Amino acid sequence: MANKSNVLHSLMLIFITWRGSKRCCAMTVDPPEDLAVLDSGRLGQMQITWNPPGSLTKMTKCLPQYQLEYFNTYKNNWETLRTPMRTYSTQFDPSKDVHIRVYTILNGECTNNTMVMSKNCTETILKPPSTGVLDAEAEAFICVYHNMENLECSWTRSLKTPPSALQNLYFWHKSLDQAVECPSYLLSGGIRKGCNFPEKSLPEFTDIYFCVNGSSRDGPLKATFFSLQIQNQVKVTAPDKLHLQTSSDTELEFHWENPAGRLPAHCLEWEVRHRHVGADGKISLNHIHTEKPRLTLPFSNSSERNCFQVRSRLNSYCVDQSFWSDWSHETCHPDLENRESTLGPEMNFVSIYIYIAVVIIVILVVSLCVWAAVNMRKSGPQKKVDSLLPKLLTNNLTRRVSKIYSGKKICTDVVV
Structure with a gap:
């Protein structure tokens, strides 16, 4: 009889436990309320807030938790986390849809220590602003961390960017209170094409967010957003x-x-x-x-x-x-170049000797020419007198011969 009573007692405990678990599994919880997303002005840093469902206002035996799910627009996947808090901050790409959903979770004495999550969720989808000149945003944005000393970011203009457009770059990371504009723009033909950051002005192993926007006579340019860590952008010399x-x-x-x-x-x-x-x-x-x-x-x-x-x-x-x-x-x-360079000095010496010899010859020739010209000037009158003597002698001889043979018959036939 004792054994039978023990069996019945055990069966009663199992039945009570089963009924309790059935009630727990049948329990439901509502999703959070008042989901809001606030832009902090930090290039996509968003603060997500929500409130517990009104049905849990008077609950004291269980403290609700929340499961937050959001689409990471930079990693292109869903992120999931659980937290007892009612606020969370994370980064989004404001040029893309921001998709967020939140569930309520109960786990404790009120649920017999069994986790219960709301079947439904509270969600919101934020669309990016549609203002700005269509297809005029910056393209091909890239940053290069040269030798881990200075960062240089550059971009190209869209074919539809108005010629009058002035583009600006802003950046933000967790050490800054607000977004900061580029310290030194890179120009090409007077047009901004990039930004140069001085050494150690940006932290390593930290997410840095960039925004390139602009203005033009046709209206504001559509902003584009980028995220990177500079140690992943190194280019070695x-x-x-x-x-x-x-x-x-x-x-x-x-x-x-x-x-x-x-x-x-x-x-x-x-x-x-x-x-x-x-x-x-x-x-x-x-x-x-x-x-x-x-x-x-x-x-x-x-x-x-x-x-x-x-x-x-x-x-x-x-x-x-x-x-x-x-x-x-x-x-x-x-190394053929080294061979040529080894022959080079000898060839250079030969060339120098040739140049020296040519210079000496030129100097000698010029000296001789000068010397000859000077001598000709000095001896000019004497040479003229000497040239007159033969003529004078010839004239005197002719006159004397004519006097001797004057009045006499002269034979024209002469035998030599």
């Missing part, structure tokens, strides 16, 4: 100090120096472009990836030619993304 040499008859060593600046050496990765010209003139091109600023390759034929270029970027262990640097200048082995 191309390596400029390359060293190439043979360590032995079988190895070719190629190494280079890290770029100057505040770039962490352990974050750099490299790509080497190797151009090989065989003894038969056949050219092959190969790309080699390395995490160290050096490379050793087999070398067997002195009649072959090996040329190298290098570029670098920050690796994925340090940043989410980065830009490749420009390619360095090309260095080769054997």
Whole structure:
């Protein structure tokens, strides 16, 4: 009999528990009320607020929580979070739809410690403003963090941007109270095409939000919004100090120096472009990836030619993304330019000797010409007197001969 009473007691407890759970599962809760979205004037930083449903005003045994869902316009996906608060701030792209929905959650003594969420939600969709010249917004916006020293952002104008338009750039991050205008605009033909930020004026590993808007005679330009972290925009300076040499008859060593600046050496990765010209003139091109600023390759034929270029970027262990640097200048082995440069000084000396000899000859010729001209001026009258003597002598001789033979018959036939 005792066993039967124990069984009945257990069955009664199970029945009571089942009925309680059934009542709990049958319990419903209303969604939040008064959902509002406030623009703080920080380039899309929105404050979302709501109130608990009126049906929970007098509830004391359970403190409501809320499930907030919103569409992240920068990541292009839905974000979900749970909070006991009735306010939340996050960033949106104001040029796109802002979609938000909120649910009420109860969990505690009032629900027998079982979570109950409202079947319905309170939601809102905010449309971007439709004002502005159609299709006249900035395009191809990009920022480059040069050598982790200064940030430069640029954009292009739409084909439909009015010629009279004046574009402006504003930025904001969590350390600023309000959005700030570009400190130094980049101009092209008097037109704003970008913005230059001085060194350390923007924080790293922090979301920074940009807005490019403008005005024109045809009306305001439609604003465009962008978000980024500057450490993901780094472009390294191309390596400029390359060293190439043979360590032995079988190895070719190629190494280079890290770029100057505040770039962490352990974050750099490299790509080497190797151009090989065989003894038969056949050219092959190969790309080699390395995490160290050096490379050793087999070398067997002195009649072959090996040329190298290098570029670098920050690796994925340090940043989410980065830009490749420009390619360095090309260095080769054997270096024909060095051969020419080694012959160059000798050729230069020969050229100098030739120039000196030509100058000396010219000076001598000019000196001789001057000397001759001076002598001719000094000896001019004497030469004229000397030239008259033969004429005078000839005239006197003729007169004397005519006197001797005057009155005499002269034979015309003369035998010599």
